[in-house]
Amino acid sequence: MPANAGRAWISDKTDKPKDTKYVIKRLWYYISHYKWMLILAILLTIASNLFALIGPMLSGYAIDAIEPGKGLVVFKTVFYYAGWMIAFYILSSVLSYLLSVLMLYLSQKIVNKMREDVFTKLVDLPVNYFDRNQAGDIISRISYDIDTVNTSLSTDVVQIFTSVITVAGSLVMMFLISPVLVLAMLITIPLSILYTRYMAKKVRPLFRKRSAKLGELNGYIEEMVSGQKTIKAYAAESSVINRFDNLNEEAVNAYYDAEYYGSITGPTVNFINNLSLSLVTVFGAILYLLEYMTLGNISSFVQYSRKFSGPISETANIISELQSAAAAAERVFKLVDEKPEALDKPDAVELSEVKGDVSIENVSFGYLPDRMIIKNLFLHAKPGSLTAIVGPTGAGKTTMINLLMRFYDVWQGSIYIDSKETRNLTRNSLRKAYAMVLQDTWLFQGTIFENIAYGKENATMEEVVSAAKLVGMHSYIKRLPKGYDTVVNEDGINISKGQKQLLTIARAMLLDAKMLILDEATSNVDTRTEIKIQKAMRKLMEDKTCFVIAHRLSTIQGADNILVVNQGNVVEQGTHKELMEKKGFYYKLYQAQFE
Incomplete structure (x- = not known):
């Protein structure tokens, strides 16, 4: 998740420690899955130790075969008991070895x-x-x-x-x-x-x-x-x-x-x-x-x-x-034992045939009870529109995206997609309706092709190449030693940060989603590349609803609607031209970037 002003780092150290019985009970849950192996281990333990316990008794019998005085030793008896001692100790050692191997196998099963x-x-x-x-x-x-x-x-x-x-x-x-x-x-x-x-x-x-x-x-x-x-x-x-x-x-x-x-x-x-x-x-x-x-x-x-x-x-x-x-x-x-993400409602429905009509009505939210990030927010994004969200740091821009994706649930108000309240939808279908590019890029160790095709099953090479061309990465990729089969190092450290961002954008463009979210997605590329991406995105995402968070206001001048957020409230909204004519908060933000 990207960092944001509303994030609350809360320590878990205040939780009370559990007692030993609790830990043993929980471990027993894992051990009980392999109870037959455990029973065998107990039998081996008993047999191994019983054989070992016979030794001292036999040793005593051998010593009693020795009488005080020179030469009064019944060697036949001594050798007899000594031989049995050796046999029992060897048998005990073999069983101990088998027990160790079994417990090693059992512990690996449990740990797995x-x-x-x-x-x-x-x-x-x-x-x-x-x-x-x-x-x-x-x-x-x-x-x-x-x-x-x-x-x-x-x-x-x-x-x-x-x-x-x-x-x-x-x-x-x-x-x-x-x-x-x-x-x-x-x-x-x-x-x-x-x-x-x-x-x-x-x-x-x-x-x-x-x-x-x-x-x-x-x-x-x-x-x-x-x-x-x-x-x-x-x-x-x-x-x-x-x-x-x-x-x-x-x-x-x-x-x-x-x-x-x-x-x-x-x-x-x-x-x-x-x-x-x-x-x-x-x-x-x-x-x-x-x-x-x-x-x-x-x-x-x-x-x-x-x-x-x-x-x-x-x-x-x-x-x-x-x-x-x-x-x-x-x-x-x-x-x-941590609480998982809340389950979908029993009557939750799948979001299908998405048009991309998004409404936020009277939404209030905060990461902490005493710190509200968004207050009484209203927003309507028509299908196929491009909505830009701008504002100073900590204004609540990224928080709005978190709420749209249901990473967090709103405290007050409702969010609708195609007139369906998002809390009545399954999270899986809701999130699949969005293609998302985060501020923090994420690439895994795999080929260029695999990284771009990550979000779409059975993606073809033609589709991947088309997405790469739209973001201007195709020619660069073709110059690589193995082209689209070139392996990206862990976390993408063998390519530049801007190129990593372009790959994640190509990944999002490849998805068959009706809505797109760009959370500072172009923050790591230069302005010329940014303009190309915006044009490509507009062409690719026709009839799809787009939400863009941007600090560089020059990149969102063509947005259908610009939301100006400050201290959790939408203080202005409209097109770039309309907001500039008002000479309000947006005008000041825009001018400040070019002073």
């Missing part, structure tokens, strides 16, 4: 679905969303934030599944070996759980802030990259660098705080778990001396205790990644 939903939502969002949010921040959500979720799903979720099964299995095996030692070890477990929960609440807001700051930084970088020529023209490099340094420092500090508090959780929980191991060692020695346990039992118990406490420590270590993923997912879901 999330990106699809986000992009679909972007297409359905109203224009005002893009007026309120930076492009860089939106891109950050669809790339960085979703990648963060992907990493967590492919690695952290597997780790959580594994931890739950390992902890539960180890606890059962320890109870079977010695309930007394389990009680000694469990003394420190509540400390680990309470500390982990406390840090989770403390860390999550930090990761939410980190994602937001990275989004702001990406948004600023995107703006500065696209505005390099302007920055250099005004020698504003130092101020841009200073602003970047401030945003970069804020992002780095936010990143450091999140990672620092996330990283100290693991070592602290490890320390608590090591205390439990010390207690197990002391009480195990006592029970051995009292002949309540064998050395093999103690060895197995210690291994199970490590398996029990290890996942708790690992869970604490990945808490930062989980919190980062939760914060990233929250930003993604916030975009997905």
Whole structure:
């Protein structure tokens, strides 16, 4: 959308953060699409960890085959249990590998679905969303934030599944070996759980802030990259660098705080778990001396205790990644939950057989409730007429176009096309009735032919060439290495700005539309080219209604009707000759351009 005086940049940062349950519920929506893969992943996790849990028990049996004293080792028994241990560990490793591959595939499926939903939502969002949010921040959500979720799903979720099964299995095996030692070890477990929960609440807001700051930084970088020529023209490099340094420092500090508090959780929980191991060692020695346990039992118990406490420590270590993923997912879901452009009325009708009779009756509108841009506007454009809209910056010219196209709905009054109120029409049919050239040109990476034919399906080469000739681009295009098959670089950076504008005008001319809107469409071409375009447009758009916004008043002298807009009101209207004779506001604007 072109910039305008009425645009309101409104931040979304005031929205309340969602709780963890909300994020998990939304993630489950995506995971549930692949529930059979998830069930298989759970079965693989259970089998892999159960096989791994058999190892310490077999190790204990092997140790018990060793009796105190020299040479009292039953090697046959030791090798027997050692062989089974190797077999179970190999089987566990194979299943773990299959699980990792499956989770990687599953996470990619989920992320693919999330990106699809986000992009679909972007297409359905109203224009005002893009007026309120930076492009860089939106891109950050669809790339960085979703990648963060992907990493967590492919690695952290597997780790959580594994931890739950390992902890539960180890606890059962320890109870079977010695309930007394389990009680000694469990003394420190509540400390680990309470500390982990406390840090989770403390860390999550930090990761939410980190994602937001990275989004702001990406948004600023995107703006500065696209505005390099302007920055250099005004020698504003130092101020841009200073602003970047401030945003970069804020992002780095936010990143450091999140990672620092996330990283100290693991070592602290490890320390608590090591205390439990010390207690197990002391009480195990006592029970051995009292002949309540064998050395093999103690060895197995210690291994199970490590398996029990290890996942708790690992869970604490990945808490930062989980919190980062939760914060990233929250930003993604916030975009997905944005209200789309309002649906057409149930009884909305298609606009067909358009004649191009446009009426604006008593329309009032503002981008903000307390700032009206247009007040009590009346306009009638007859079919086939050329209506020019002129006025100072901020007068409401572009806003009128936004309302004609229903990018925004009027607050008061009505707009009619062929006596049909636009809110009773489907947006799709309404917008297809217009061909539009914006002030900001847009070309995509593709051939010249594809860019001109963009708005018309099955356009022929003859039609494209005809449109190019009418705007004076044909001879230039033929001189290019591959003519109409020449590829335009991304954003058209291998052709001049004026030539880009001419291509977008040719694109609009090719459409079979009954109405045309030019929003400062000739602002990037010279006056002679502008006159040629106006003549070509008049010839091409016979019997079609045209709306032209222009700052150079010399280019619209032949308009059937000129609307002079000031502070949201049409202060004068008429032909160029009539307005000049009145010597009013238009006369002053015209004279000011030639003084």
